[in-house]
Structures are given as structure tokens and as C-alpha cells.
Amino acid sequence: MSRRFPWSGKLSLRIFQALVSIALLAVLWRAVGGSDALNSLAGADPFWLALAFLMLTLQTVLSALRWKLTAKGLGQRFTTTHAIREYYLAQFINQSLPGGMVGDAGRAVRARHQAGLMRATQGVVFERLSGQVVVFSVMAVTFAVTTLSPGGLHWPIWVRSFMVPLILIGLGAPAVFWLGGLLPGPQRRALDSLWDALHTSLLAPKILRWQVVLGLGTTACTLSAFAFCALATGTGLSLVAVLGVVPLIVFTMLIPISISGWGLREGAAAALFPVVGASATEGLAASIAFGLVFIAVVLPGILPLLKGRRVQK
Numbered sequence: 001m002s003r004r005f006p007w008s009g010k011l012s013l014r015i016f017q018a019l020v021s022i023a024l025l026a027v028l029w030r031a032v033g034g035s036d037a038l039n040s041l042a043g044a045d046p047f048w049l050a051l052a053f054l055m056l057t058l059q060t061v062l063s064a065l066r067w068k069l070t071a072k073g074l075g076q077r078f079t080t081t082h083a084i085r086e087y088y089l090a091q092f093i094n095q096s097l098p099g100g101m102v103g104d105a106g107r108a109v110r111a112r113h114q115a116g117l118m119r120a121t122q123g124v125v126f127e128r129l130s131g132q133v134v135v136f137s138v139m140a141v142t143f144a145v146t147t148l149s150p151g152g153l154h155w156p157i158w159v160r161s162f163m164v165p166l167i168l169i170g171l172g173a174p175a176v177f178w179l180g181g182l183l184p185g186p187q188r189r190a191l192d193s194l195w196d197a198l199h200t201s202l203l204a205p206k207i208l209r210w211q212v213v214l215g216l217g218t219t220a221c222t223l224s225a226f227a228f229c230a231l232a233t234g235t236g237l238s239l240v241a242v243l244g245v246v247p248l249i250v251f252t253m254l255i256p257i258s259i260s261g262w263g264l265r266e267g268a269a270a271a272l273f274p275v276v277g278a279s280a281t282e283g284l285a286a287s288i289a290f291g292l293v294f295i296a297v298v299l300p301g302i303l304p305l306l307k308g309r310r311v312q313k
Helices: 008-031 034-042 046-073 080-096 102-110 117-148 157-172 175-182 185-203 205-232 239-244 246-254 264-276 280-312
Strands: none
Touching: 008 034, 008 264, 008 280, 034 280, 046 080, 046 117, 046 185, 046 205, 046 280, 080 102, 080 280, 102 117, 117 157, 117 185, 117 205, 117 239, 117 246, 185 205, 205 239, 205 246, 205 280, 239 246, 246 264, 264 280
16 A cells, blocks of 8 residues: 655645746746847846835835734734744745745744634734735726726726626625624634634724735835836836736735746736736736845845754754
């Protein structure tokens, strides 16, 4: 009888995700002019790349502060330095391994000692959720305004076909908690417990205003960093493009079928840049530049790993 190693399934998934990224990048390279994109990258303006680096660094720090705020509402307390160090480590692992969430899972495990693994996991998940809600809101509002206003962006039918249902689902999500009152006792109590955790960590009046400020700050940093990478590779994006198209590109990084969104992000950029009057090749170059800058930003996350190895020795 053959022995099945517990890590074999995970290893197969990691290999699959790596192959997806490689295959998508290879297809895009041939389909949209990879050599031209490479020329744009080779001649990228270091000034704009440096600004993108600063924006993503600030985004990491603000995200760490948001996690600290969220975790505090769930009974966890740690210093700002600890939050920033852990966030860098999580982002480094997310960029290093396929899936994009492994580092966040580790962040929850390492924070479990004060309030338990459930609360620690909620703190990490809610923090990520609050940031994505702001990005989604910016994208949805921009899409609605540019669709309804004369002279707005001309969204192709394939974008509208998934954006409209996506926005409707987002608007209807709060109804889940209202409908939860109709569920049997155990399920209703579980949903009530989840709502209480969301309220104390995100929605309480004293916390909500800071969640909004930090969410807007991280969103502005991420979107401006992508815009700066586009400028570095020779493409200027209007404010409407940055608020409407760039969030769609960034959201593809959440789909866990590639290494940290590589390939998916570039495909989205190549498909969406023509919507704002740029070329697919320019989208490919800007997205690759963004990915490379982000890798450079999270490199300090390796320091806790090296420190841990020295301690073990």
C-alpha cells in the first residue's frame, strides 16, 4: 500500500499555481508584445519607481496600523513595531509562496496567544476585509458615475457583465445578517457572534472612523503606486482611470490560482488599459513594474525569518 504524505496535496497545488503564473505570463508575452514591454521596463524612470516604492511602503505601515486597531477590538494588544514587523513578514511570505494568503495565516497563528486562534484569525480576516471594502467602494462608485455620466469611460460589455452583478452582490451582503435572524438557534447564534466581532473590531463608532481613514489611506497608496509604475513605463493614467480601472487590476491578485496574482494581474492590465486609451503592451509593462516594486518593498520581511534561524542555532 502506498503512503500518502500530508504535504503532497499542498505541493501539487503550489506547482499548479506556479505553472498558471508562468503560462499566463508566457501567453501574454507573445500576445501583446512582450519585447516592447521589456523595452519600456528597461527604460523605466527611476523617479516614478521610487515614488511607487514609497507609496507601497506607506501602504504596508498603514495596513499594520489597521491590523493593530482591528485586533485591539478583539482583545489583542501589541506594539506598533510588532504589528509592522509581522505585516512585513506576512507580505514577504505571501509574495514568496503561491496562494497569496499563507503569510496572513501565519500572522494569525503567531497572534493567537492573547485571545485564542479564533479571535486572532478574525483580526487578520477582518483587517483584510476592511481594506478590500474600501477598494471595492471606490471601484463601484467610479464605475457607476462613469457609466451614468455623459463623457465617462466607455466600459465594454464584458466588463459591465460582471461588474453589475458584483456591485449588486456587494450591496446585498449586509442582508445576510438580517436574514440570519430567520435561521435556527445554533446558526443564528453563530451569526450573531460573528456580527458582534465585526462590530467591536470594525463598526463601533470610535473605531469605524479610523478604519475609514486607514482604509482610504491604504487604497490611495496602492492605486497611486500602480499609477506611478505606469508613469515610469511611459503611460499616464487619468484620475478616473486610476479610480476605476486600477482597482479591478489589483483585485485579480486575490484570486488564489497563481503566485501572488502574477499573470492574472498582468492579464487584467493588458485587457483593461485599452478601456482608458492605452495599449495592452503598456498595461503589461506597468503591471510587471508594479509587481517588481512590490517585491522590493516586502524584502525587509525576510529579516524576522533570518533572526529566527539565528536564534535556533
